Amino acid sequence: xxxxxxxxxxxxxxxxxxxxxxxxxxxxxxxxxxxxxxxxxxxxxxxxxxxxxxxxxxxxxxxxxxxxxxxxxxxxxxxxxxxxxxxxxxxxxxxxxxxxxxxxxxxxxxxxxxxxxxxxxxxxxxxxxxxxxxxxxxxxxxxxxxxxxxxxxxxxxxxxxxxxxxxxxxxxxxxxxxxxxxxxxxxxxxxxxxxxxxxxxxxxxxxxxxxxxxxxxxxxxxxxxxxxxxxxxxxxxxxxxxxxxxxxxxxxxxxxxxxxxxxxxxxxxxxxxxxxxxxxxxxxxxxxxxxxxxxxxxxxxxxxxxxxxxxxxxxxxxxxxxxxxxxxxxxxxxxxx
Numbered sequence: 001x002x003x004x005x006x007x008x009x010x011x012x013x014x015x016x017x018x019x020x021x022x023x024x025x026x027x028x029x030x031x032x033x034x035x036x037x038x039x040x041x042x043x044x045x046x047x048x049x050x051x052x053x054x055x056x057x058x059x060x061x062x063x064x065x066x067x068x069x070x071x072x073x074x075x076x077x078x079x080x081x082x083x084x085x086x087x088x089x090x091x092x093x094x095x096x097x098x099x100x101x102x103x104x105x106x107x108x109x110x111x112x113x114x115x116x117x118x119x120x121x122x123x124x125x126x127x128x129x130x131x132x133x134x135x136x137x138x139x140x141x142x143x144x145x146x147x148x149x150x151x152x153x154x155x156x157x158x159x160x161x162x163x164x165x166x167x168x169x170x171x172x173x174x175x176x177x178x179x180x181x182x183x184x185x186x187x188x189x190x191x192x193x194x195x196x197x198x199x200x201x202x203x204x205x206x207x208x209x210x211x212x213x214x215x216x217x218x219x220x221x222x223x224x225x226x227x228x229x230x231x232x233x234x235x236x237x238x239x240x241x242x243x244x245x246x247x248x249x250x251x252x253x254x255x256x257x258x259x260x261x262x263x264x265x266x267x268x269x270x271x272x273x274x275x276x277x278x279x280x281x282x283x284x285x286x287x288x289x290x291x292x293x294x295x296x297x298x299x300x301x302x303x304x305x306x307x308x309x310x311x312x313x314x315x316x317x318x319x320x321x322x323x324x325x326x327x328x329x330x331x332x333x334x335x336x337x
Contacts, residue, residue: 024058024251028242031064031079032088033072039213039276040147040238040269041065044088047265054257079243080138086242087139091130095174097137100318102175103326104130104141106236109179109306110330114146114270117235122263124329133318140247142240143262147211147273149231153199153220154206158228158292161301170195170207175313176234182305199223208234212284213276221289229281229291232299233306307336 030048034041048061067089070078075087076094092105102108104126111117120126121144134141157163164185171177171187180187188204198204200223209215212229221227240262247255281291294302314323330336 024254026055026059026250026254027062028059028085028246029062029064029069030086030088030240031067031069031075031084033067033075034065036065038217039272040145043145043265043269043272046268047261050261050264051258054261055254059254059257076137076139076241079241082243084243085246086142086240088238088240090236090238091241092172092174092236094137098133098318099175099313099315100133100322102313103310103319103322104133104237104239106174106176106234107326108175108234109303109309110326111235111335112149112232114148114235114266114273116333116335117146117237118144118266118270119333120326120329121237124332125325126329129322129325133322134241135244136318138244139241140244142242142247142258143266144237144239145262145265145269146235146237147269148235148277150208150210150234150236151212151215151227151229151231151277152206152208152233153215153224154226154228155199155202155224156205156226157290158206158226160292160294160298168203168205170198170204170209172208175309176208178312179233179302179306179309182309183302195220196223211273211277213273213280216280216283221284221287225289227284227289227291229277229293232294232302 032041032044034044036045044063048063051059052061067075069084072089073093075084075089078084079087090105091101094101095105107117111120127141130141152158152169161183164180164183167185168188169185170190171180173189177187177189190198192209195207195209196219199207199220206224207220209218209220211231212227215221285291310323314320327336
């Protein structure tokens with residue numbers, strides 16, 4: 001080998017070593033409330049795999065499933081204070097901190113599909129509006145993944161708004177209780193883990209648990225034989241939110257990879273559950289479960305009650321700003337007249 005070639009080879013090797021030595025590495029600890037064997041847990045795992053692969057291993061993620069480090073409701077604060085780096089649960093858990101989180105966690109009575117809700121975030125100015133809220137608590141909203149409308153499980157028919165009179169059902173805390181009370185129901189706030197026993201013993205007539213496919217997985221329709229489908233009352237937005245200092249210290253390329261991968265996760269989640277819920281509906285009908293589909297007029301009755309509740313729950317400047325943002329975009333989509 002000539003001297004020139006030897007020098008070139010040596011310099012090339014040195015440059016490669018220098019590049020390898022200075023390549024930025026991002027190490028993240030992320031917690032989700034989903035179990036690894038659930039559909040959503042598997043989707044989260046695919047997100048982690050995508051990020052690590054696209055970064056050529058420069059982003060290393062340690063994933064904690066089933067809220068194994070702290071309780072689901074504590075994940076946000078654990079990330080903000082450095083116990084974790086990122087929270088992969090949902091903004092709805094933080095409504096006690098600020099009611100504005102209701103309008104990024106579960107808007108209720110607004111959008112009909114995940115695609116409409118996601119379009120507010122990415123094309124309706126929602127990400128910028130929500131970011132101001134997250135940044136106030138030292139967190140950065142990276143993106144959403146929305147699995148679609150939830151369905152109720154019930155021991156009695158759900159053929160319209162009239163069926164909700166005196167309907168005792170498990171409800172999460174927050175705005176949902178106020179909406180259903182307006183429609184004559186009797187929501188009972190209880191932990192997710194208590195639903196099965198409460199249905200089995202007749203303490204409640206029904207439950208707001210999750211989407212139809214997830215409810216099937218939980219075994220709810222082994223106990224009760226009525227549901228509404230498609231759902232209409234609740235469409236939670238799960239999020240990925242990271243400690244802002246951690247996020248800001250990451251290379252721009254790593255932030256871009258994680259953000260774009262979240263958009264892929266959002267689409268994959270919506271498509272996956274659209275198929276899974278349709279399959280669950282066919283299975284339930286074959287097993288004798290009655291699925292009630294509300295008319296457009298009945299759906300509007302719920303939307304009117306929900307949208308009348310939004311201002312009542314929007315008691316902070318951040319909440320008021322988000323409600324105004326949603327109403328403006330819903331009007332643009334023709335969903336609010």
